[in-house]
Amino acid sequence: xxxxxxxxxxxxxxxxxxxxxxxxxxxxxxxxxxxxxxxxxxxxxxxxxxxxxxxxxxxxxxxxxxxxxxxxxxxxxxxxxxxxxxxxxxxxxxxxxxxxxxxxxxxxxxxxxxxxxxxxxxxxxxxxxxxxxxxxxxxxxxxxxxxxxxxxxxxxxxxxxxxxxxxxxxxxxxxxxxxxxxxxxxxxxxxxxxxxxxxxxxxxxxxxxxxxxxxxxxxxxxxxxxxxxxxxxxxxxxxxxxxxxxxxxxxxxxxxxxxxxxxxxxxxxxxxxxxxxxxxxxxxxxxxxxxxxxxxxxxxxxxxxxxxxxxxxxxxxxxxxxxxxxxxxxxxxxxxxxxxxxxx
Amino acid sequence: xxxxxxxxxxxxxxxxxxxxxxxxxxxxxxxxxxxxxxxxxxxxxxxxxxxxxxxxxxxxxxxxxxxxxxxxxxxxxxxxxxxxxxxxxxxxxxxxxxxxxxxxxxxxxxxxxxxxxxxxxxxxxxxxxxxxxxxxxxxxxxxxxxxxxxxxxxxxxxxxxxxxxxxxxxxxxxxxxxxxxxxxxxxxxxxxxxxxxxxxxxxxxxxxxxxxxxxxxxxxxxxxxxxxxxxxxxxxxxxxxxxxxxxxxxxxxxxxxxxxxxxxxxxxxxxxxxxxxxxxxxxxxxxxxxxxxxxxxxxxxxxxxxxxxxxxxxxxxxxxxxxxxxxxxxxxxxxxxxxxxxxx
DNA sequence: TTGTAAGCGTTATCAC
DNA sequence: GTGATAACGCTTACAA
Numbered sequence: 001x002x003x004x005x006x007x008x009x010x011x012x013x014x015x016x017x018x019x020x021x022x023x024x025x026x027x028x029x030x031x032x033x034x035x036x037x038x039x040x041x042x043x044x045x046x047x048x049x050x051x052x053x054x055x056x057x058x059x060x061x062x063x064x065x066x067x068x069x070x071x072x073x074x075x076x077x078x079x080x081x082x083x084x085x086x087x088x089x090x091x092x093x094x095x096x097x098x099x100x101x102x103x104x105x106x107x108x109x110x111x112x113x114x115x116x117x118x119x120x121x122x123x124x125x126x127x128x129x130x131x132x133x134x135x136x137x138x139x140x141x142x143x144x145x146x147x148x149x150x151x152x153x154x155x156x157x158x159x160x161x162x163x164x165x166x167x168x169x170x171x172x173x174x175x176x177x178x179x180x181x182x183x184x185x186x187x188x189x190x191x192x193x194x195x196x197x198x199x200x201x202x203x204x205x206x207x208x209x210x211x212x213x214x215x216x217x218x219x220x221x222x223x224x225x226x227x228x229x230x231x232x233x234x235x236x237x238x239x240x241x242x243x244x245x246x247x248x249x250x251x252x253x254x255x256x257x258x259x260x261x262x263x264x265x266x267x268x269x270x271x272x273x274x275x276x277x278x279x280x281x282x283x284x285x286x287x288x289x290x291x292x293x294x295x296x297x298x299x300x301x302x303x304x305x306x307x308x309x310x311x312x313x314x315x316x317x318x319x320x321x322x323x324x325x326x327x328x329x330x331x332x333x334x335x336x337x338x339x340x341x342x343x344x
Numbered sequence: 345x346x347x348x349x350x351x352x353x354x355x356x357x358x359x360x361x362x363x364x365x366x367x368x369x370x371x372x373x374x375x376x377x378x379x380x381x382x383x384x385x386x387x388x389x390x391x392x393x394x395x396x397x398x399x400x401x402x403x404x405x406x407x408x409x410x411x412x413x414x415x416x417x418x419x420x421x422x423x424x425x426x427x428x429x430x431x432x433x434x435x436x437x438x439x440x441x442x443x444x445x446x447x448x449x450x451x452x453x454x455x456x457x458x459x460x461x462x463x464x465x466x467x468x469x470x471x472x473x474x475x476x477x478x479x480x481x482x483x484x485x486x487x488x489x490x491x492x493x494x495x496x497x498x499x500x501x502x503x504x505x506x507x508x509x510x511x512x513x514x515x516x517x518x519x520x521x522x523x524x525x526x527x528x529x530x531x532x533x534x535x536x537x538x539x540x541x542x543x544x545x546x547x548x549x550x551x552x553x554x555x556x557x558x559x560x561x562x563x564x565x566x567x568x569x570x571x572x573x574x575x576x577x578x579x580x581x582x583x584x585x586x587x588x589x590x591x592x593x594x595x596x597x598x599x600x601x602x603x604x605x606x607x608x609x610x611x612x613x614x615x616x617x618x619x620x621x622x623x624x625x626x627x628x629x630x631x632x633x634x635x636x637x638x639x640x641x642x643x644x645x646x647x648x649x650x651x652x653x654x655x656x657x658x659x660x661x662x663x664x665x666x667x668x669x670x671x672x673x674x675x676x677x678x679x680x681x682x683x684x685x686x687x688x
Numbered sequence: 689t690t691g692t693a694a695g696c697g698t699t700a701t702c703a704c
Numbered sequence: 705g706t707g708a709t710a711a712c713g714c715t716t717a718c719a720a
Contacts, residue, residue: 007469009697020707025699035705052467056409057697059400060712067448074441076434076646081629083424090420093451097418102470103449104411107437123396125351126446230633256629259603263635285425285600286630289574291607302420353713364691369715377716379689401713404696 008049017045028053067104068096068312069127071117073134074109081228081256083284084301085133088156091305092131099313101128115140122148129153129312135161135201152315154308159323161201166321168308172202175297175329176209179279180217182331183249187340188277190220192247194236194257198225203253206281222247226257233257237264241276248340249277255286258294262336273338283332292335299329352393361389372397411448412440412656413471415461417478418453425572426598427628428645429477432500435649436475443657445472459484466492473497473656479505479545496659498652503667505545510665512652516546519641519673520553523623524561526675527593531684532621534564536591538580538601542569547597550625566591570601577601581608585620592684593621599630602638606680617682627676636679643673 010028014021019038026033027042028051034042059065070089072079079085093103104127108114118141121127129152132141142163145153155162159169183191193210196203207223214221224239226232233252240246241264252258258280262272270276272292280287283298304326311321354372358365363382370377371386372395378386403409414433416423423429437447448471452458462485465471473496476485486507489497499506503513527535537554540547551567558565568583570576577596584590585608596602602624606616614620616636624631627642648670655665 007467007697011697021698022700022707022709023705026706029699033705038705050467052464054404054697055468055470056400056403056407057712058699060398060404060696060714061698061700063400063712065400072434072437074434074438076431077629079430079434080427083427083430086423086427086430087420089449090416090418090423090451093416093449094418094453097451097453097457105433105437105447105449107434107441109438109441113441120396123351123394124399126399230629233633256633259630260633260635263633266635285421285574286603289577289600289604289607290634291604291610351713355713365714366692366716367690370690373715375716377689382689398713401696402715404698404712405714405716407696 007054008051009054010051013042013046013049013051016049017042063125065126065128066100067102067127068092068309069104069106069121069130070133071106071108071114071130073114074107078228082254082282084282087301088133088305088308091302091307092309093305094302095306095309096313099309101309101313115144118144122151129316131156131308131312132162132165133157136199137161137201137204139201152312154312154315154321156304156308157201158205160205166311166315167323168304168311169323169325170202170205171299171326171328172205173209175299176206177213178329178331179251179297180210180213180219182333183251183277183279183337184217184219186249186277186338188219188249189340190245190247191249191251192222192224192240194233194240194250194252194261195223195225196228196253206253220247226253228254228257230256230260233260234264237261238268241265241268241270246276248275249279249337251279251281253281255280255282255284255294255296258296258336259286259290262290262294273336275341277337277340279337287332287334295334295337296332297329298332300327303327351398352395353398354395357386357390357393357395360393361386407469409470409472410444411446411471412436412653413448413450413465413474414477415450415452415458415474417458418451422572425600426626428626431645432477432649432652435646435651436653437649438646439650439653440657443653445653445657459488462488466495473660475500475652475656476506476509477501480543481505481545481548483545496656498656498659498665500648500652501545502549504549510655510659511667512648512655513667513669514546514549515643515670515672516549517553519643520550521557522673522675523595523641524554524557524563526677527595527621527623527681528561528563530593530621530682532563532591532593533684534589534591535593535595536566536568536584538577538584538594538596538605539567539569540572540597550597564591570597572598572601574600574604577604578608581605582612585609585612585614590620592619593623593681595623595625597625599624599626599628599638599640602640602680603630603634606634606638617680619685621681621684623681631676631678639678639681640676641673642676644671647671 010024027039132155135157224236280296283296287294354368371383476499479501568580624640627640631638
């Protein structure tokens with residue numbers, strides 16, 4: 001049972017069990033073609049010898065790598081400022097693990113890096129399928145992958161930006177409705193939003209939804225875009241509060257900015273939530289660590305990762321997936337939102 | 345130049361250029377064995393046909409996968425609560441990208457999962473090298489990898505826990521010195537620390553260093569362990585502040601807990617930094633988003649990831665690495681630390 | 689300089 | 705049921 005130094009092959013197992021290499025292959029893969037007796041013997045010996053299939057050889061013979069590809073945009077700031085990606089990877093990885101799949105990660109650093117990594121994977125066959133995240137408006141990656149139907153792809157995005165690709169749709173639009181209605185019910189009639197980068201597709205989706213819902217409810221709505229950092233979040237907040245008739249509620253696209261917004265309000269002597277309500281779109285540990293705890297729109301990102309893994313495996317099996325809805329967001333009411341003051 | 349649907353092989357390139365497959369291989373790999381004329385022709389045709397090497401075939405022939413393995417402990421909370429891992433991955437990935445390497449990620453869910461993933465990689469040869477992070481005290485992974493010298497490994501850890509493995513050593517011990525000395529110079533003589541899980545090797549390293557330095561300087565020092573979440577951070581803070589003679593400064597092992605500690609102090613009417621100084625060990629966006637901004641011990645984690653990638657590639661090339669020191673931490677003084685009140 | 693052919697370790701297709 | 709043997713696509717001696 002000692003761990004073998006030199007790698008053992010099916011030929012070694014075959015010799016040790018006195019059968020042919022193909023018999024070994026059948027036995028190990030649970031296929032018919034060998035008697036139960038020899039199968040048992042082969043399995044026993046393979047285990048004793050510590051045999052494991054060589055990944056490269058298996059991949060070459062089966063044209064299956066047992067790998068899912070994930071391209072991350074290289075912006076350490078963006079990646080670090082939110083726990084979204086790490087949670088997604090956690091769920092994805094945990095689910096893939098059950099099916100003997102691994103996650104192959106590459107960083108897209110530079111201009112057309114993302115596109116060329118995808119091209120590379122299509123040509124080299126280094127992954128069995130890909131997960132596409134952070135789609136931008138008019139993203140060329142979508143077009144490329146639409147053409148290459150031989151590469152299974154799942155997009156995590158709003159269905160309106162993922163073209164013909166199979167999609168795990170975010171519940172953003174619904175959540176916007178939920179959030180705005182919540183503030184409306186609290187009496188707010190003038191709200192603002194501190195959003196992420198404008199070119200990100202999901203920013204755009206939220207932008208539109210916010211505008212629509214605010215109009216529908218007859219509320220005043222103002223939106224400023226940032227790069228997700230607390231600095232730009234603070235700036236935006238200051239600008240919003242600089243008007244005498246400032247909004248009575250601000251929704252932030254991530255929790256770091258919500259936190260910095262809370263700080264700005266405090267520094268300017270504006271009481272939260274009595275004079276100003278604050279909501280965060282992400283619900284990370286930060287929201288419960290802050291004082292007062294931040295009201296947030298939360299969702300189960302780890303669960304989304306797991307769901308994505310399941311769908312990817314379906315796609316690899318040639319099953320149809322289409323457009324699947326993500327679990328809805330949940331409004332987690334905490335200490336930074338309240339009813340609007342009777343008069344101002 | 346149209347993208348080929350069916351994969352093109354070197355034989356296709358060979359036929360199209362009227363040479364043999366080996367000539368093509370030589371030409372494409374920049375090896376001697378072909379005239380410059382044919383090389384140019386082959387390269388041109390290969391490009392026109394959109395040829396890219398098949399990953400599995402190349403891996404099988406060269407016994408090189410162009411992949412680095414990373415095992416993450418599956419605890420979405422732990423992974424999400426800090427940006428450390430995502431930053432490390434960013435740096436790692438960006439540097440690997442330059443050398444045509446990818447990152448293969450697997451989640452260790454369950455008891456001995458980490459160990460068996462490592463065993464799997466040793467046997468299947470699915471990665472060329474491994475990065476070992478989050479080593480625990482007496483970690484069996486270290487022992488296993490020490491035996492398998494054929495698998496290049498870099499540990500990111502304190503050299504005292506990584507055995508004979510090549511190591512990128514954290515500068516934790518030095519940083520502890522720096523932090524405590526800083527508080528001492530501000531007049532603090534009674535400090536406390538809210539630490540992470542006790543079984544993590546780096547917690548232990550810091551534990552020891554803190555004890556030593558405090559003793560050396562003749563300071564009172566108290567330490568409580570948590571699971572890194574804001575809830576346990578708050579609890580620990582409350583306990584520390586419940587004594588009439590409470591510490592005048594608290595250092596937290598991560599920024600979420602520091603933030604929650606700040607909240608606890610505020611809620612109890614203790615002014616920061618006038619009556620209590622607070623420091624965070626990690627410096628993420630949260631520290632500059634909080635109000636007041638949190639003083640923190642920061643370091644360039646992305647840079648550490650890049651350095652790790654370089655060292656791993658060296659190891660793969662058979663070079664000696666040994667024990668390399670990480671860049672030192674940097675004390676980033678902000679609004680939550682100050683001199684101790686003249687009398688209490 | 690060029691082409692032929694033997695690996696690399698599997699899986700899959702055949703006859704037997 | 706079993707065992708040769710040919711793919712899989714590339715690298716690399718070894719011949720020509």
